[in-house]
Amino acid sequence: MVDSSRGRPRVAVVGTGLIGGSVLLRLHEAGLDVAGWDPDRATRADGRARGITFPDDLGGAVRDRDVVFLCGPLPSLPETLLTVAKHAGDGCVLTDVGSTKGAVAAFAGANGLTDRFVPGHPMAGTERSGLAAAVPALFEGGAWVLCPAAEGIGPFRMLSGLIVDVFAARVVPMSPAVHDSVVALSSHIPHLLAGSLAGAVAKSDLRDAVLGLAAGSFRDGTRVAGTPARRTADMLFDNREQVVRQLGQVAAFLDGLASALRDQDIDALVGHIEGARDLRTVLFDRDLLAHRQEFPADGDHRAEVEFLLELGAAGGHLTGCRVDGDRVAYTGHLPATAHSA
Amino acid sequence: MVDSSRGRPRVAVVGTGLIGGSVLLRLHEAGLDVAGWDPDRATRADGRARGITFPDDLGGAVRDRDVVFLCGPLPSLPETLLTVAKHAGDGCVLTDVGSTKGAVAAFAGANGLTDRFVPGHPMAGTERSGLAAAVPALFEGGAWVLCPAAEGIGPFRMLSGLIVDVFAARVVPMSPAVHDSVVALSSHIPHLLAGSLAGAVAKSDLRDAVLGLAAGSFRDGTRVAGTPARRTADMLFDNREQVVRQLGQVAAFLDGLASALRDQDIDALVGHIEGARDLRTVLFDRDLLAHRQEFPADGDHRAEVEFLLELGAAGGHLTGCRVDGDRVAYTGHLPATAHSA
Structure with missing residues (x-):
C-alpha cells in the first residue's frame, strides 16, 4: 500500500x-x-x-x-x-x-x-x-x-x-498501554493542574485581585483550562487509571517542594527546582541521532513491531517508511542517550 | 513631585x-x-x-x-x-x-x-x-x-x-499583605505546579517517552520551570507562608478532580472543570468600568489610601495620577461587578 x-x-x-x-x-x-x-x-x-x-x-x-x-x-x-x-x-x-x-x-x-x-x-x-x-x-x-x-x-x-x-x-x-501512561504525564495531568489552579482561584476570596495581577505564569499555567470542559473530562475519564497513578508522582514532587518551604530548607528547595529545570532545558534541546532499519516486507513482523515499540518508548520517532520490493525501510531519530544504552 | x-x-x-x-x-x-x-x-x-x-x-x-x-x-x-x-x-x-x-x-x-x-x-x-x-x-x-x-x-x-x-x-x-496573598496564587503557585510537573517527569521511567510526546499543554504547563532555580527558590521562600496556605486550596481542587476520576463520576468531573473554565474565560474578558476620584492633595491621606487599597483588592488599577493645585485626581478602571457591589 x-x-x-x-x-x-x-x-x-x-x-x-x-x-x-x-x-x-x-x-x-x-x-x-x-x-x-x-x-x-x-x-x-x-x-x-x-x-x-x-x-x-x-x-x-x-x-x-x-x-x-x-x-x-x-x-x-x-x-x-x-x-x-x-x-x-x-x-x-x-x-x-x-x-x-x-x-x-x-x-x-x-x-x-x-x-x-x-x-x-x-x-x-x-x-x-x-x-x-x-x-x-x-x-x-x-x-x-x-x-x-x-x-x-x-x-x-x-x-x-x-x-x-x-x-x-x-x-x-x-503500544496503546505505553501511550496511555505517557500522555497521562505529557498531556492529561497538565490539564488537571491547569484546571486546579484556575478552579481554586475561581472559588477564592482573592479571585478579582488575582485576575488583576495575572501575568505570564498564570496565563500559561491555566491555558488548557480554557478547553471545552466536556472534551477535557472525556479525555481524563477515559484514561483515569493512568492519570490517577501518574498524578501520585507529581503530587509527591509537589509535597517535596511544600515540605521544603514549611521546613524553611532553602537548599532542598533549590535542589528540587534544579531537577525540574534540567527537564525543561532538555525539552528544547534533545540530542537526536539519525537511525535506519530494514526488515523483510513479509513474514511474521514480530522483530519489526518490537523495533518500532522500542523506538517510541525510548523517545524516538520515524521520519519515513518505504516498502521497496521485499524490504521495508524505516528512517528515524533516537535520543543519543537511548541509542548508546 | x-x-x-x-x-x-x-x-x-x-x-x-x-x-x-x-x-x-x-x-x-x-x-x-x-x-x-x-x-x-x-x-x-x-x-x-x-x-x-x-x-x-x-x-x-x-x-x-x-x-x-x-x-x-x-x-x-x-x-x-x-x-x-x-x-x-x-x-x-x-x-x-x-x-x-x-x-x-x-x-x-x-x-x-x-x-x-x-x-x-x-x-x-x-x-x-x-x-x-x-x-x-x-x-x-x-x-x-x-x-x-x-x-x-x-x-x-x-x-x-x-x-x-x-x-x-x-x-x-x-497593601503588602494583600499583594503577597494574591501573588501566591497568581504567580508563585504556578511556579510550584510547573516545577512539580517537570520534576516528576525528570524522575519518571517514562521521561524520554514523555519528552518525545510533549506538546503545547506540557510546554506551557512547565514554562516557568525554566526560570533560574535560585530566583524561583528565593521568591517562593520569601512568601512561603502565603504559598503554603493558598496551595491548600489548589490541592483541594486537585483532590476533587482526582476523586471524581477514582469514583468514575463524570458529572462531578465536568462540573469541576467547568468552574475552572469560567475563570479562564473571564481572564481575557474582564468587564472594566472607568473610574475617577479626587482627594485633597494635603491632609492626613487616610481616605486616599483606603480608596487605593480597595481599588487594587477589587481587581482594579490606576490609569493616571495628577496633582493639580490642592487636589490629586486618580483615574482608573474597576471590574464592573466590583463597581456595582
Whole structure:
C-alpha cells in the first residue's frame, strides 16, 4: 500500500472539528482526494463552501476510500468505528485521533478489526474547537502516535508514510498501554493542574485581585483550562487509571517542594527546582541521532513491531517508511542517550 | 513631585538584570536622564556600550537622583535599600521590583524609610535572565503593584504617574499583605505546579517517552520551570507562608478532580472543570468600568489610601495620577461587578 505506483490514497475524515478539520484541510491543501463528514449539517455546509466533498451521509463519505480518519468525540469512537468499517471496503485502512488508545484498541481487537484499524493520536490541539478553528499546519513538527500490530503492519506502514509526507509530523510508534501512561504525564495531568489552579482561584476570596495581577505564569499555567470542559473530562475519564497513578508522582514532587518551604530548607528547595529545570532545558534541546532499519516486507513482523515499540518508548520517532520490493525501510531519530544504552 | 513644571525626574536603576535592565532600557528609550548600576563589571560595560550612564560605584549612580529603582536579587534588597538611602538625597523616592512585599515593607518601616520607599512589583518577566534578556516593552499593559502608605503618599503619587506614563503599565495599589496573598496564587503557585510537573517527569521511567510526546499543554504547563532555580527558590521562600496556605486550596481542587476520576463520576468531573473554565474565560474578558476620584492633595491621606487599597483588592488599577493645585485626581478602571457591589 506504500507502493507509490499505486498513486496517492483517497481519504475520508469523519468528524471535522478542531483535529479532524485540521487533518481534512491539510489533506485537501496537499492535493489529495479527500471527503469530509460531520454529524453537524452547518459544518458540512462550511466544508462544501471551502470546496471540499462533504456528502450528507456517512456511508457516501467513506465508500471507496483507501484511508479513513476517525476524529469525532472520544465516547463516539467505538460506534463510529463499527459504522465506518461496515460502509468502507475491506481493504480500507482505518485510524483514529483519540487522546487515549487502550480502550479503542481493545474494542477494535474484540471486533476483529486489528488488521485494518491503527490506533492513532496526533499530539496537537488548541483550547478552541470546531472546523472554524482548524488549521492545516497544526501537526507540523509535532508527535503523531501510531500503535503498530503485527496483524496490521501493512496499514501501519502506509499511514506512517502518509503522516510524515503530508502532515510533516514525527510518527511515534507506541503500544496503546505505553501511550496511555505517557500522555497521562505529557498531556492529561497538565490539564488537571491547569484546571486546579484556575478552579481554586475561581472559588477564592482573592479571585478579582488575582485576575488583576495575572501575568505570564498564570496565563500559561491555566491555558488548557480554557478547553471545552466536556472534551477535557472525556479525555481524563477515559484514561483515569493512568492519570490517577501518574498524578501520585507529581503530587509527591509537589509535597517535596511544600515540605521544603514549611521546613524553611532553602537548599532542598533549590535542589528540587534544579531537577525540574534540567527537564525543561532538555525539552528544547534533545540530542537526536539519525537511525535506519530494514526488515523483510513479509513474514511474521514480530522483530519489526518490537523495533518500532522500542523506538517510541525510548523517545524516538520515524521520519519515513518505504516498502521497496521485499524490504521495508524505516528512517528515524533516537535520543543519543537511548541509542548508546 | 508630580507637578510637570518640575520637569521629568532623574532616575537610577540599581541591579540591571532581566527586570531592572528592562526598566532601565525603557526609561532610556523614553528620553529620561537615567543611570544604571550593577555589581557585575561586564554588565556595566554592556550598559555603557548601549550609551547609558553606568558609574562603577553605586554612590555615583544614585547621588542627585529623584527616583531609584532597586532591582537586585530578592535577598540583597534590604542591604541595598540601606546603602542607596544613605547615598541618595533625602528627597529621593525609592522603590523596588521584588516579587514579595511584606518583608521589605516591614524592613523599610523599621528603618524609618516609609516616607520615601514605595514597595513595588511589576507583574512581568520571562524565564530568561540578565541585561541581555531585557526588553523595554516588558511592562506594557501589565500590572505593576505599588503599596501606598499615608506617610509616603507623595512618592506613591509620583511613581504612579511615572509608571503609567513611561511604562504603559496598569498601576495596582495594594497593601503588602494583600499583594503577597494574591501573588501566591497568581504567580508563585504556578511556579510550584510547573516545577512539580517537570520534576516528576525528570524522575519518571517514562521521561524520554514523555519528552518525545510533549506538546503545547506540557510546554506551557512547565514554562516557568525554566526560570533560574535560585530566583524561583528565593521568591517562593520569601512568601512561603502565603504559598503554603493558598496551595491548600489548589490541592483541594486537585483532590476533587482526582476523586471524581477514582469514583468514575463524570458529572462531578465536568462540573469541576467547568468552574475552572469560567475563570479562564473571564481572564481575557474582564468587564472594566472607568473610574475617577479626587482627594485633597494635603491632609492626613487616610481616605486616599483606603480608596487605593480597595481599588487594587477589587481587581482594579490606576490609569493616571495628577496633582493639580490642592487636589490629586486618580483615574482608573474597576471590574464592573466590583463597581456595582
